[in-house]
Each structure stands twice: as structure tokens, then as C-alpha cells.
Amino acid sequence: MQRILFNFYIAMEAVFANRLRALLTALGIIFGVAAVIAMLAIGYGAKQSILEQMKLIGTNNIAIKAFVPEEEEAASSSSTGNKSNKKPWSPGLTMEDVAAIERVIPNLEKTSPEMEISTSAIRAGKLQSLKCVGVTNAFFELNNLELSQGNFFSDWHIRNGRPVCIIGKSVQIKFFPEENPIGQTIKCGNTWLTIVGVMERRVASSKSLEQLGIRDYNSDIYLPVSTALLRFKNRAKITRADIGNQFNEGSNTNDNYHQLDRLVIRIKDSEYLQASSDVVARLLKRRHRELVDYEIQVPELLLQQQQKTQETFNFVLAVIAGISLLVGGIGIMNIMLASVLERIKEIGIRRSLGANKKDIIYQFLFEAVFISLIGGLIGVVLGVVSAKTIASYADIPTVVTAWSILLSFWCSSLSRFNFWNFPCSKSCKSRPDQSLAHRLRMDSISS
Amino acid sequence: MGPSGSGKSTLMNLLGCLDTPTSGKYFLSNIDVSLMPDDDLAKVRNEEIGFVFQSFNLLPRMSALENVSLPLVYSGITKSKRLAKARDVLAQVGLSDRAQHRPNELSGGQRQRVAIARALVNEPSIILADEPTGNLDTKTSNEIMQIFETIYDAGNTIILVTHEQDIAAHAHRLINMRDGVIASDIQNESIVRIQQ
Ligand SMILES: Nc1ncnc2c1ncn2[C@@H]1O[C@H](COP(=O)(O)OP(=O)(O)OP(=O)(O)O)[C@@H](O)[C@H]1O
Ligand SMILES: [Mg+2]
Numbered sequence: 001m002q003r004i005l006f007n008f009y010i011a012m013e014a015v016f017a018n019r020l021r022a023l024l025t026a027l028g029i030i031f032g033v034a035a036v037i038a039m040l041a042i043g044y045g046a047k048q049s050i051l052e053q054m055k056l057i058g059t060n061n062i063a064i065k066a067f068v069p070e071e072e073e074a075a076s077s078s079s080t081g082n083k084s085n086k087k088p089w090s091p092g093l094t095m096e097d098v099a100a101i102e103r104v105i106p107n108l109e110k111t112s113p114e115m116e117i118s119t120s121a122i123r124a125g126k127l128q129s130l131k132c133v134g135v136t137n138a139f140f141e142l143n144n145l146e147l148s149q150g151n152f153f154s155d156w157h158i159r160n161g162r163p164v165c166i167i168g169k170s171v172q173i174k175f176f177p178e179e180n181p182i183g184q185t186i187k188c189g190n191t192w193l194t195i196v197g198v199m200e201r202r203v204a205s206s207k208s209l210e211q212l213g214i215r216d217y218n219s220d221i222y223l224p225v226s227t228a229l230l231r232f233k234n235r236a237k238i239t240r241a242d243i244g245n246q247f248n249e250g251s252n253t254n255d256n257y258h259q260l261d262r263l264v265i266r267i268k269d270s271e272y273l274q275a276s277s278d279v280v281a282r283l284l285k286r287r288h289r290e291l292v293d294y295e296i297q298v299p300e301l302l303l304q305q306q307q308k309t310q311e312t313f314n315f316v317l318a319v320i321a322g323i324s325l326l327v328g329g330i331g332i333m334n335i336m337l338a339s340v341l342e343r344i345k346e347i348g349i350r351r352s353l354g355a356n357k358k359d360i361i362y363q364f365l366f367e368a369v370f371i372s373l374i375g376g377l378i379g380v381v382l383g384v385v386s387a388k389t390i391a392s393y394a395d396i397p398t399v400v401t402a403w404s405i406l407l408s409f410w411c412s413s414l415s416r417f418n419f420w421n422f423p424c425s426k427s428c429k430s431r432p433d434q435s436l437a438h439r440l441r442m443d444s445i446s447s
Numbered sequence: 448m449g450p451s452g453s454g455k456s457t458l459m460n461l462l463g464c465l466d467t468p469t470s471g472k473y474f475l476s477n478i479d480v481s482l483m484p485d486d487d488l489a490k491v492r493n494e495e496i497g498f499v500f501q502s503f504n505l506l507p508r509m510s511a512l513e514n515v516s517l518p519l520v521y522s523g524i525t526k527s528k529r530l531a532k533a534r535d536v537l538a539q540v541g542l543s544d545r546a547q548h549r550p551n552e553l554s555g556g557q558r559q560r561v562a563i564a565r566a567l568v569n570e571p572s573i574i575l576a577d578e579p580t581g582n583l584d585t586k587t588s589n590e591i592m593q594i595f596e597t598i599y600d601a602g603n604t605i606i607l608v609t610h611e612q613d614i615a616a617h618a619h620r621l622i623n624m625r626d627g628v629i630a631s632d633i634q635n636e637s638i639v640r641i642q643q
Binding site: 003013014017345346349350351352353354355356357358359 | 463520565623
């Protein structure tokens with residue numbers, strides 16, 4: 001034990017006597033470990049954010065988003081088409097489309113129509129402009145939204161278009177900081193709505209919300225879509241006021257003719273996701289008189305695509321990190337080999353004074369272990385710091401996991417061990433009477 | 448003694464258990480060491496044999512004292528005892544005041560004395576010296592030979608290789624080598640007679 005300690009001491013002495021060499025050796029390991037940790041952190045962070053988005057959108061969904069085609073587009077298509085300059089007329093995305101989809105798509109699980117009304121809510125002297133969204137109960141289910149208080153809409157509410165609503169958490173905090181909002185009324189636009197439920201807060205990074213085109217659910221007021229159509233504006237119906245507006249202002253300010261803004265469909269079997277979305281596309285095209293005033297997205301497929309690219313990316317990252325670690329290991333091997341050769345004389349002297357093979361091996365092992373351990377530690381620190389720096393500057397989510405640290409450490413020690421073993425076995429494992437004997441003989445020591 | 452290439456160093460290597468013979472046997476204190484495993488050979492080198500080289504072969508990073516105590520490390524002696532012993536032996540070769548100096552701060556003669564102290568520190572029965580005065584001037588050589596005389600008087604066997612007649616004149620037994628074999632092996636009559 002004493003002897004091992006002494007060998008350790010000798011090794012330390014050798015390291016500190018040759019600080020520059022030790023540092024150069026360690027650099028390979030430092031950067032190797034740092035690279036592995038940082039890259040794993042980036043890869044893992046990306047994976048996490050995709051999983052988070054997956055959870056947000058739910059599985060097996062097809063989203064249909066209505067939009068109003070550009071005026072010029074419509075104009076150009078009408079001029080090339082040998083028709084009158086009337087633009088093609090589409091009824092827009094309506095509840096009838098929903099019914100048609102429900103009839104046609106075989107393995108449909110749920111449909112969730114959404115209708116957005118930008119308005120403001122007033123209660124007890126507080127005013128907030130927000131969005132009232134007409135939905136059905138399926139909306140909450142598809143988006144994995146839970147209630148913290150109260151109930152979802154009842155069948156009766158929906159059938160009769162009752163003036164009830166479910167509010168987001170932020171709305172509750174704004175209007176009902178202390179009291180229980182259930183049963184209270186709030187005025188949205190010109191309609192008083194009775195609150196029947198409060199949603200659980202949904203935590204999601206604003207970035208992933210933006211990426212998925214999902215609103216911040218927390219600051220919305222939800223009401224049955226039937227209520228919205230009945231008591232708010234039904235854009236599918238042309239009223240006298242609309243006509244008046246059009247004449248008065250020439251170009252109509254609000255030309256959104258879609259009854260619904262969004263429609264989300266859930267399919268039972270993910271296998272038919274793409275096929276179903278194709279069917280929906282054809283159906284809507286026919287129903288909308290060949291005018292594509294909607295956009296069909298299958299977020300899951302998009303994400304899957306993204307995930308695949310991410311995986312390839314991760315693999316490449318891992319390979320690069322592995323190579324840098326390997327190069328670091330080769331660096332250690334190189335320097336250990338050089339130092340063994342350079343110190344053959346020292347080994348000879350020590351052997352002549354009674355050191356056995358083990359002593360020499362320990363001495364060089366400690367040297368290698370020490371360098372790579374210190375290098376590994378510095379590498380871990382550097383890796384974690386660079387992961388954090390990347391996260392804050394490049395806005396890439398990074399997650400440093402304990403196992404990535406362990407893995408890189410393990411890799412570095414493994415490479416160090418193998419690389420150390422080679423030069424050392426070259427000089428120490430041979431018996432004095434074998435290939436390297438001449439190095440241990442007196443005249444080579446004296447020369 | 449013998450011309451260059453006659454096998455003197457080779458013989459020393461064999462005697463010092465740094466090398467094992469291709470054929471033939473080597474008995475040291477009635478034990479056949481030619482077939483011993485490395486660990487045992489290391490032990491024999493440590494306990495029975497002290498080496499002195501032409502070019503001193505001290506470890507440059509260590510002080511004289513640490514260099515001298517090195518063989519004790521490999522025989523597993525605690526640090527305080529090691530240093531005490533090393534200091535004693537350094538005093539024997541007259542270098543107490545240079546204990547903390549590194550080899551490159553010492554003269555050739557001083558370095559060789561440190562090397563001798565290192566060879567002596569484990570109280571070996573045999574000292575092997577391969578041209579120990581080869582790098583030294585005549586005056587220092589004489590000082591070194593003086594130290595060897597003292598060691599011899601204390602009861603050690605000293606085997607010394609040299610090219611110089613006046614160094615060889617110190618020896619009690621003269622072996623001449625030629626082409627890898629012993630050419631002559633004679634008593635040094637003058638010294639033996641004086642002692643008688
Ligand atoms: N008995 C022997 N058997 C086999 N090889 C021998 C023998 N004697 C000498 N040799 C070979 O001769 C070569 C020179 O021997 P060695 O180095 O011992 O000479 P030396 O007497 O020490 O010379 P120098 O005076 O220059 O130091 C070595 O390569 C050694 O292998
Ligand atoms: Mg020789």
C-alpha cells in the first residue's frame with residue numbers, strides 16, 4: 001500500500017514536473033468529454049421539446065384551418081379561367097362540413113370545431129380584450145385540457161345554445177382573484193355568460209405553442225359553439241347590416257365568411273391518419289367548390305418527420321463527439337508512449353534499484369488516470385457550461401442528464417485505459433530477457 | 448578488464464539479475480536465479496545488489512536525498528525511516544551538506560558519490576560498478592576509489608569494470624575478458640601480499 005502510494009506520488013511529481021505536456025494530453029479528453037456532454041444535451045433537449053409538442057397536440061389529429069384567400073389570387077384565377085369576373089364562391093368552413101366529415105370518415109373518433117371571436121370581457125369594472133372560442137367538449141379532450149373547477153358543458157347547454165362558458169386560468173386570475181367564479185356571470189361582447197368551469201393551467205413554452213400554431217389556452221373564454229353561432233356572430237349568415245356595410249365602405253373590412261375557424265378531427269387508428277386527411281381534403285374541396293380556402297395539417301406527421309431528422313442529427317452529433325473523444329484518447333496514448341520511451345532510462349534505473357513491473361505500471365497508470373480524471377472533470381464542467389451557453393444564445397433547449405456525464409466519463413476512462421495499456425505494455429509487460437531487455441541492461445542505462 | 452565489446456557489461460548484467468543467461472546457470476548465494484520470475488529478481492536486485500554506473504544515472508527531478516532513498520521505497524520502508532537511513536549513508540560518502548541538491552547542481556564526483564550512497568543504502572552484499580570512474584578526472588577517481596576501499600573494508604564484495612590499470616590495481620582479483628570469455632583470472636599478488 002505504501003508502495004502504491006509512493007508510486008502515486010511519483011506519478012504526480014511527473015505530471016507536475018511536466019505541466020505543459022500534461023495539459024496538452026488532458027486537452028484531448030477535456031474537449032472530448034465536453035463535446036459529448038454538450039451534444040447529448042442538445043440532442044436530448046430537442047427530443048424533449050418534440051415530446052412536449054406531441055403531448056400538446058395530442059395524437060392522431062388532423063387540423064383544418066380556415067383562411068380567406070387573397071383577393072389578387074382569386075382575381076387572377078378568375079381572369080385566366082374563361083368565366084365571368086365573379087370570383088368563385090365558397091360556403092366556407094361550416095358545421096355542415098363537420099357533419100359531412102362525420103358521415104364520410106370511417107374510423108373517426110371525434111370532431112372538434114372551433115370558432116374564434118375577438119372581443120372583450122367586462123366584469124365589475126375590469127375590462128380585458130380576449131378571445132371567446134366556440135367549442136364542443138371534444139375540444140378539451142383533444143387538447144388534453146383538464147378543469148380545475150366546475151364541469152364541462154352539458155348536452156343541454158350545447159343543444160340549446162345556453163349562455164355558459166368555461167374560462168382559462170389567467171381569466172380567472174384577472175376577474176376572480178378571490179371569489180369562486182363558478183355560477184358567476186361575465187359579459188363577453190354584448191352577451192352575459194354564466195361560468196360553469198375553470199381550466200387547469202396549461203404550462204407550455206411560448207416557442208412550442210408558436211410552432212404548433214396553438215393559442216395560449218389560459219387566457220381564453222370557451223363557450224359552446226352552438227351558443228357562439230346563436231348569440232354571437234354567425235358569419236355564414238349574411239345579414240342586412242353586412243350588406244349595408246359593403247355598400248357603405250366599398251371594400252368590406254370583415255370579409256371572413258367562414259363559420260368556423262378551425263376544425264380538429266381525431267382518427268382512431270394512426271395507420272389511417274394520412275389516408276383520412278386525404279379523404280377530408282377531397283371532401284372539403286368538393287364542398288368548397290374547388291376553392292381551397294382552408295389548410296389541412298397533420299401535426300403528428302410533421303412532428304414525426306421532424307423527429308426523424310432530429311434523430312439523424314443526433315446520430316451525427318454522437319458520432320462527431322465520439323470521434324473527438326477517440327482523438328483525445330489517441331492523444332493520451334501518443335503522449336504516454338512518448339513519455340514511456342523518453343523515460344525508458346528512468347524505468348531502467350528504477351528496475352535496477354528493485355522496482356518490479358507492477359511498480360512501473362502503477363506509476364504510469366496513476367499518471368494516465370490522474371490526467372484523464374482531471375481532464376474529464378474539466379470537460380464535464382466545460383460541457384455543462386457550453387450546453388447552458390448554447391441554450392441561452394442559440395435558443396436551443398438543452399438538457400444535461402446525469403447519464404450523459406457518466407457516459408462521457410466512462411468513455412474517457414475506457415479510452416484512456418486502452419490507450420494507456422498499449423504503450424505501457426510495450427515497455428513493462430515484457431520480461432527483462434525479452435524484446436525490451438536491452439533497454440534495461442546496464443549499458444543502455446549508462447549510455 | 449578487457450577490450451571494448453569483450454562482454455564485460457554483459458557479464459555485469461547477468462550478475463546483477465538485469466538479464467538472464469541464454470544458456471548456463473547463475474547461482475547467487477546457492478540459489479539459481481537464472482530461472483526466477485521477474486518479481487523475485489526485482490527483490491534480489493533490491494536487497495542483494497547495488498549498482499554504480501559510469502554516467503551516475505540519478506533521477507534528475509529528485510534531490511540527492513530522495514535519489515538515495517529510492518531503493519528503500521521498493522523494499523517497502525516508511526518514509527521517515529527511509530529519509531533517516533538515506534541521510535546516514537549520504538554522510539558516509541561525505542555529502543550531508545548536499546542532501547537537498549538536485550543532481551544537476553552537483554559535480555561529477557559528487558554525483559557519483561550520491562550514486563554510491565544509493566547503491567549502499569539497502570546494505571547489499573554485492574556492489575556492481577561498471578566503469579564508475581570513466582567520466583571522472585584522476586583526482587576525483589581516486590576519491591571514489593577511496594570510498595570503494597572503505598566499503599570493501601566494511602565487508603562488501605565489489606565487482607568493478609575498468610579500462611585503467613591504476614584503478615584495476617586496487618582489486619584483489621583481476622579477471623580479463625576477451626571475445627565474451629574469461630581470458631585470465633588471477634590474484635592481485637601485490638595487494639594480497641600487503642594484506643598478509
Ligand atoms: N558471452 C557472451 N555471449 C553472448 N554475447 C556476448 C557475450 N559477451 C559479449 N557479448 C555481446 O557483445 C556485445 C558487447 O558486449 P559488452 O557491451 O558487454 O562489451 P563491453 O566489454 O562492456 O564493452 P565496453 O568496454 O565498450 O563497455 C554485446 O552485444 C553482447 O551481447
Ligand atoms: Mg560496457
